[in-house]
Amino acid sequence: MSDSPRLRLRFPQHRVSRRAVAMWAAQVVAGWAVVIGAQLVAAVFDPSGWALVTAAMCLVVAAAHATVMPWWRYRVHHWETTPEAVYTVSGWFDQEWRAAPVSRIQTVDTRRGPVHRLFGLAALTVTTASAAGSLVIDGLDAEVAARLADELTRLTQATPGDAT
Amino acid sequence: MSEWRRTSPRMIIVRPLHEVAGLLPVLFAIVVLGRGDPRELLWMGGALVLLLLHGLVTWWRTTYRVGEQQVELHTGLFGRRERALRRDRVRTVERTARFGHRLFGLAELHVGTGQHEDRLQLDGVTAEEAERLRVELLRRSPAAPDPESAAAREDSAILATLDWRWLRFAPLTLSGITSVLVGAVALTRVLGEVSSREDDLLTAAARQVAAWMARNSPVVDALAVLLALAGLVVVVSLVGYALAYAGYRLTRQERTLRVRRGLLTARSVAIEEARLRGLRIREELLLRAARGARLAAITSGLGGHHRGALLVPPAPLDEVHRVAADVARDPEPPFARPLQRHPRAALRRRLFRAVCPVVALAAAAGALRLWAGAPDWPWVAALVLLAPAVLLGFDRHRALGHALAGTWLVSRSGSVRRDTSALRCGGIIGWRVHRSFFQRRAGVLTLEPTTAAPHEHPRVVDIGEHDGIRLADEAVPGLLGHLVVRDARDDYS
Numbered sequence: 326m327s328d329s330p331r332l333r334l335r336f337p338q339h340r341v342s343r344r345a346v347a348m349w350a351a352q353v354v355a356g357w358a359v360v361i362g363a364q365l366v367a368a369v370f371d372p373s374g375w376a377l378v379t380a381a382m383c384l385v386v387a388a389a390h391a392t393v394m395p396w397w398r399y400r401v402h403h404w405e406t407t408p409e410a411v412y413t414v415s416g417w418f419d420q421e422w423r424a425a426p427v428s429r430i431q432t433v434d435t436r437r438g439p440v441h442r443l444f445g446l447a448a449l450t451v452t453t454a455s456a457a458g459s460l461v462i463d464g465l466d467a468e469v470a471a472r473l474a475d476e477l478t479r480l481t482q483a484t485p486g487d488a489t
Numbered sequence: 490m491s492e493w494r495r496t497s498p499r500m501i502i503v504r505p506l507h508e509v510a511g512l513l514p515v516l517f518a519i520v521v522l523g524r525g526d527p528r529e530l531l532w533m534g535g536a537l538v539l540l541l542l543h544g545l546v547t548w549w550r551t552t553y554r555v556g557e558q559q560v561e562l563h564t565g566l567f568g569r570r571e572r573a574l575r576r577d578r579v580r581t582v583e584r585t586a587r588f589g590h591r592l593f594g595l596a597e598l599h600v601g602t603g604q605h606e607d608r609l610q611l612d613g614v615t616a617e618e619a620e621r622l623r624v625e626l627l628r629r630s631p632a633a634p635d636p637e638s639a640a641a642r643e644d645s646a647i648l649a650t651l652d653w654r655w656l657r658f659a660p661l662t663l664s665g666i667t668s669v670l671v672g673a674v675a676l677t678r679v680l681g682e683v684s685s686r687e688d689d690l691l692t693a694a695a696r697q698v699a700a701w702m703a704r705n706s707p708v709v710d711a712l713a714v715l716l717a718l719a720g721l722v723v724v725v726s727l728v729g730y731a732l733a734y735a736g737y738r739l740t741r742q743e744r745t746l747r748v749r750r751g752l753l754t755a756r757s758v759a760i761e762e763a764r765l766r767g768l769r770i771r772e773e774l775l776l777r778a779a780r781g782a783r784l785a786a787i788t789s790g791l792g793g794h795h796r797g798a799l800l801v802p803p804a805p806l807d808e809v810h811r812v813a814a815d816v817a818r819d820p821e822p823p824f825a826r827p828l829q830r831h832p833r834a835a836l837r838r839r840l841f842r843a844v845c846p847v848v849a850l851a852a853a854a855g856a857l858r859l860w861a862g863a864p865d866w867p868w869v870a871a872l873v874l875l876a877p878a879v880l881l882g883f884d885r886h887r888a889l890g891h892a893l894a895g896t897w898l899v900s901r902s903g904s905v906r907r908d909t910s911a912l913r914c915g916g917i918i919g920w921r922v923h924r925s926f927f928q929r930r931a932g933v934l935t936l937e938p939t940t941a942a943p944h945e946h947p948r949v950v951d952i953g954e955h956d957g958i959r960l961a962d963e964a965v966p967g968l969l970g971h972l973v974v975r976d977a978r979d980d981y982s
Contacts, residue, residue, distance in 0.1 A: 330975035332958040422922035429918040455919050457939035
């Protein structure tokens with residue numbers, strides 16, 4: 326094997342929509358807002374001022390979370406489809422590559438929650454008979470997701486086999 | 490369309506019987522150890538009447554129908570549950586008969602599809618009806634040959650039967666030890682219940698034992714306790730093995746594997762060969778030392794029933810290999826080829842993982858000694874544990890291996906519980922490749938083929954990057970290949 330070329334995996338070609346960064350940031354901010362808001366309410370009734378201190382600490386953590394996490398996630402999320410297969414990569418410290426053959430796809434769903442709609446985004450879920458769960462690409466541009474879902478559905482129908 | 494049917498009316502008795510059997514230890518405690526308080530008897534009588542009523546209502550409200558297209562089951566008194574399975578999705582039919590069933594000539598059928606939640610449980614049909622349904626449900630279409638026909642019977646072959654010499658493996662499985670532990674826990678709870686009533690039958694016995702132990706030196710006591718426990722484990726595991734596997738036989742009939750076994754509870758599991766995704770040999774530490782192993786099928790459709798997939802109970806490894814080859818029916822048997830070892834980086838990772846907890850423990854004990862005045866022996870004991878930890882690390886690395894044997898992807902891992910899994914490459918419907926931060930630095934990855942079989946995820950752990958990608962690409966050509974980059978070899982040795 327010494328003369329054979331060395332094999333490695335490359336990342337799939339595409340990233341999700343850039344607007345996904347804003348969406349994830351908004352989700353983080355909304356989550357922390359509840360926590361910090363509760364502490365501020367507590368501060369009103371608590372004269373010792375401890376609630377204000379913890380609220381300030383939470384604010385610092387929240388700011389870091391909201392600025393770092395969405396960008397990082399954007400940088401590590403990759404996806405790609407070919408007529409034969411769908412690929413995704415995710416994970417920060419622990420990267421996970423996933424590959425599913427188009428011939429084994431059972432369903433393709435796009436999901437657009439209220440937050441997704443706000444940013445014109447969608448999540449694409451590709452389900453196979455695999456017991457390891459489905460592939461999810463979150464934060465796609467809504468149009469791209471719809472087009473992709475159509476394409477995959479068409480390919481799946483054109484491929485023979487019962488998908489198990 | 491066939492008509493709606495009820496299960497056998499004998500279930501009105503059998504269901505409460507099974508429920509009472511589950512409560513036997515408690516009943517035993519109340520009747521034998523209790524003081525015969527009339528209120529207790531009243532409670533028990535009331536509970537019994539309720540159980541009987543429950544049996545009656547369940548029987549009355551359970552109906553099923555086997556139609557041309559689907560199997561339907563309706564249950565429940567108020568919250569009616571109506572479930573239906575499409576006939577063409579039925580993949581496995583498992584038949585069990587607990588002792589109550591057998592007393593009354595009944596059986597319970599589990600009908601499963603490939604999907605893991607999609608299963609029907611038909612409790613309490615007569616044995617003949619169960620057999621008829623099993624045959625009918627597994628027959629794909631009316632045109633398929635009748636399994637009772639002469640041609641089909643010719644095809645039926647016995648692949649393995651129980652050899653009572655296999656009993657020697659029983660004490661080496663972990664099941665005996667766990668049973669004893671579970672039993673001990675249950676016993677202490679019952680005893681706790683009893684002693685709280687200051688009953689003196691058992692406390693007196695306990696006191697005598699305690700007095701005897703107080704007279705001996707601690708070493709003798711420890712030895713006695715160990716011996717007693719070991720003896721108990723041996724007896725329990727022998728009995729357990731005999732109960733679970735008496736009458737074991739593995740047969741193939743009309744492209745369906747059948748496993749029959751069990752003394753009190755008779756089980757019969759049918760696995761369609763087309764649903765067989767792979768095979769798994771499991772060697773627990775002690776079993777491995779005696780060159781024993783067990784064989785299981787990796788299959789979709791049995792759902793949460795892990796036990797259903799068993800093909801060979803603890804038996805000699807050679808026998809397990811023979812049966813595996815027979816079941817596989819392939820020109821190349823799955824487990825015959827020697828496995829490729831994994832790189833030194835994998836060994837470093839195994840050692841690190843095995844040693845780290847022990848070192849942390851020793852450090853904590855040492856810190857307690859230094860600053861909290863704890864005795865010396867904890868940190869010494871922790872350091873002594875280092876030797877087995879290192880051995881464990883080496884053994885876990887020695888276990889790691891992979892091979893592509895014909896159409897089988899074989900992988901092995903584990904020390905205390907060593908699993909060697911062979912997956913049919915055709916059954917692989919995707920890949921998961923894990924590369925943690927440390928794995929990336931060490932140049933290894935974990936390759937996980939995904940299949941439709943639930944609960945079974947045989948992984949190729951810490952294989953070298955290059956080898957892992959090549960293995961995946963050769964096992965299922967073209968699936969991962971699109972992402973594979975070929976580098977000129979320069980910076981790697």
